[in-house]
Amino acid sequence: xxxxxxxxxxxxxxxxxxxxxxxxxxxxxxxxxxxxxxxxxxxxxxxxxxxxxxxxxxxxxxxxxxxxxxxxxxxxxxxxxxxxxxxxxxxxxxxxxxxxxxxxxxxxxxxxxxxxxxxxxxxxxxxxxxxxxxxxxxxxxxxxxxxxxxxxxxxxxxxxxxxxxxxxxxxxxxxx
Numbered sequence: 659x660x661x662x663x664x665x666x667x668x669x670x671x672x673x674x675x676x677x678x679x680x681x682x683x684x685x686x687x688x689x690x691x692x693x694x695x696x697x698x699x700x701x702x703x704x705x706x707x708x709x710x711x712x713x714x715x716x717x718x719x720x721x722x723x724x725x726x727x728x729x730x731x732x733x734x735x736x737x738x739x740x741x742x743x744x745x746x747x748x749x750x751x752x753x754x755x756x757x758x759x760x761x762x763x764x765x766x767x768x769x770x771x772x773x774x775x776x777x778x779x780x781x782x783x784x785x786x787x788x789x790x791x792x793x794x795x796x797x798x799x800x801x802x803x804x805x806x807x808x809x810x811x812x813x814x815x816x817x818x819x820x821x822x823x824x825x826x827x828x829x830x831x832x833x834x
Contacts, residue, residue, distance in 0.1 A: 664703060664733075665689040666696040666719070666726075667711035676709070679765040693722035700729040707772055710755075712739040712746060718807065720746065723753045736771045738763055741830070745800035798826060 663685045665673045673689040680687045688703045690696040693714055700708070708726055712719035719737060727735055737750045740761040747758040757771035788796075798816065805811040809827070813820040 660684055660686050661707060662686045662688070662703060662705040663707040663709060664696065664699055664705040664726075665709050666691075666693070666714075666722075667709075667738075668692065668714045669711070676765070676768075683765070683769070693717040693719065696722060697725055697729060700726050700733070704730055705733050708733050708735040709768060710735055710737050712737060712750075713741045720749055720753065720803075723750060723755060727754045734772055736768065738768065743799040744796050745803045749803050795826075798823070802827075 661684065663680050665676050665680075665687060667673050667676075667689070668691050670691060673691070677687045677689055685707070688699055688705070690699050691714075693716065696708075696710075708730070710719045710723060710726065719739070723735065723737070727733065734756045735754065736757045736759060737747075737755045738759045738761060739746070742758070742760040750758050756773070759767060759771050763771075798812070801815050802809070802812045805815060809823055810820050813823040816823065
């Protein structure tokens, strides 16, 4: 029986590239561009693996993550996101994700995250500390998670104006 993977990402170019790569590795692939589409596909397709993006237009991947796992028969799920934070990594793991990766990631790194392939990917621990801007981003994401994504409640908890928080959330996260 071949492995089946469900790719859930709103970036159609990314899913097309990943589809070709996984097919070359012997996977049967199905891709979806939204959380709602992924829930229907998971129930029909019954994947053994799910690669899930967090930042999608209509809903967060964190919202659909437990529903995707519930709709499948013991699929393994890895989160792959360009908007990584400690808060979302912890939350994804609590919700049942096997692993959490930051974009860009190679196909070998993704397969290693599923535990399907032995790889020599060495993780380097940086010598320089995380910047204050990155710490602020991480803290905002944690408080946002604690408030179930409610921006107004998060702004109150952080003691800032809601519009200021919205501007900060619209920016890409600081890398270091």
